[in-house]
Amino acid sequence: MSTYWARRAWLPDGVAEHVRIEISHAVITAVSRDEKPSGTALSGTIVPGFANTHSHAFHRALRGRTHDDRGSFWTWRERMYAVAGRLQPDSYYRLARAVYAEMVLAGYTSVAEFHYLHHPARGRRYADPNEFSCALVAAAADAGIRLTLLDTCYVAGGFGKPTEGVQGRFDDGDAEAWAQRFESFRPAGELARVGVAVHSVRAVPAEQLPVVVRTASGRPLHVHLSEQLEENEECLAYYGRTPTELLHEADALTPDTVAVHATHLTGTDIAALTGSWASFCPSTEADLGDGIGPARGLADAGVRLCLGSDGQSVVDPWFEARALELHERLASGQRGRFDAAEIMAAAAAHGASGWPGLGSIAVGQGADLVHVNPDSVRTAGADGPGILFAATAADVTDVMVAGRWRVRDGVHTGVPEVARELNTEIGALWQ
Numbered sequence: 001m002s003t004y005w006a007r008r009a010w011l012p013d014g015v016a017e018h019v020r021i022e023i024s025h026a027v028i029t030a031v032s033r034d035e036k037p038s039g040t041a042l043s044g045t046i047v048p049g050f051a052n053t054h055s056h057a058f059h060r061a062l063r064g065r066t067h068d069d070r071g072s073f074w075t076w077r078e079r080m081y082a083v084a085g086r087l088q089p090d091s092y093y094r095l096a097r098a099v100y101a102e103m104v105l106a107g108y109t110s111v112a113e114f115h116y117l118h119h120p121a122r123g124r125r126y127a128d129p130n131e132f133s134c135a136l137v138a139a140a141a142d143a144g145i146r147l148t149l150l151d152t153c154y155v156a157g158g159f160g161k162p163t164e165g166v167q168g169r170f171d172d173g174d175a176e177a178w179a180q181r182f183e184s185f186r187p188a189g190e191l192a193r194v195g196v197a198v199h200s201v202r203a204v205p206a207e208q209l210p211v212v213v214r215t216a217s218g219r220p221l222h223v224h225l226s227e228q229l230e231e232n233e234e235c236l237a238y239y240g241r242t243p244t245e246l247l248h249e250a251d252a253l254t255p256d257t258v259a260v261h262a263t264h265l266t267g268t269d270i271a272a273l274t275g276s277w278a279s280f281c282p283s284t285e286a287d288l289g290d291g292i293g294p295a296r297g298l299a300d301a302g303v304r305l306c307l308g309s310d311g312q313s314v315v316d317p318w319f320e321a322r323a324l325e326l327h328e329r330l331a332s333g334q335r336g337r338f339d340a341a342e343i344m345a346a347a348a349a350h351g352a353s354g355w356p357g358l359g360s361i362a363v364g365q366g367a368d369l370v371h372v373n374p375d376s377v378r379t380a381g382a383d384g385p386g387i388l389f390a391a392t393a394a395d396v397t398d399v400m401v402a403g404r405w406r407v408r409d410g411v412h413t414g415v416p417e418v419a420r421e422l423n424t425e426i427g428a429l430w431q
Helices: 057-062 071-088 089-106 131-143 165-169 174-181 206-216 228-239 243-249 267-272 282-287 295-300 317-332 339-348 384-389 418-430
Strands: 002-011 014-024 025-034 040-048 050-055 107-114 146-153 192-198 221-225 259-262 277-280 304-307 369-372 396-401 403-408
Touching: 002 384, 014 040, 014 384, 025 339, 040 384, 050 277, 050 304, 050 317, 057 071, 057 089, 071 165, 089 107, 089 131, 089 396, 089 403, 089 418, 107 131, 107 221, 107 396, 131 146, 131 192, 131 295, 146 174, 165 396, 174 206, 174 282, 192 206, 206 221, 206 243, 221 243, 228 243, 243 267, 277 295, 282 317, 295 304, 295 317, 304 317, 304 339, 317 339, 317 384, 339 384, 339 396
Parallel strands: 002 040, 050 107, 107 146, 146 192, 192 221, 221 259, 259 277, 277 304
Antiparallel strands: 002 014, 014 025, 040 369, 369 396, 396 403
């Protein structure tokens, strides 16, 4: 058993002073208030580990390389395809290991990887058809982050269109072939799990959606939903229904479903999502000009909220958390759309990725803890839950995942030179 004494800790009922936390076999076994320090003293504020519920790890190679023109989401996508066309399993392993280590340094303790880069090229296969998946699992294990690998079905290049060009690397042929490949893969290690994803309704024809839903079978099922107005317009023109209505008809909206972005929704769409999840990715949605989704309206309708880093333009759970509220303020003209407890619940919603029993500092919860420096130039003077609106990834000093410290004094214990590795791998991709 390990014992820690925190100057402050974010408990289920709020931020408390002088908290004693006992951990055994990667589970929190006791939480109590104790004025007298005991065990290992932690001088700052302890918060639950953050959940990254939507990630494309290889998009990290685009940071700082897609912001210097007036392009659109669709021109950005062409540069993303260029990177996707160059990656190989070994290079993706090295890049993802550094990206996942960057996430842990920022305070993320789980990540849902929306994974659709499967094959060498159209019609070709690796000896192990899940070689890319194996590379990502190995990368996450080395970085010490909990991984939900969301194997993504992507078998069309648009409504009524075949995949073309680099999209051939994503395409299994049809949903049945995708399901067969998915079922052949089971990741090793206690920190890795699998789920499934529909890339989008433009990438999986309506008649094939039931195959993906059936294959999910109680696992997390994620889907990009109504990220772009153009997608909605094309879906209405082709099917006569919104993307949400299409998913609803396929029985794809369940308590295990996570609608990613959920930006451009009708009132009927919001009602159909009740009981499911919505993953907002504020940094990416701002970067790509997607728009501001109806987060408060979804929450009021009984949709559970969670957050993701998506395109890695920013890897900072503190930013994503407060942007949930700040974007609502911009859209509504009102402050206080979400209280601090609601924001933290969304930021630590590991259950959306199939990791129940995480996300709070309480007895029986997994031992995922983040220690933040309360005395930096950013956090100095912040009081109680205000730390959520002051801290950044740069203020994280220590991170525990499953009872093991993965970051100590601001250094990743398994990948000590994250910046150098990112520079090396991203530079090689753009040569």
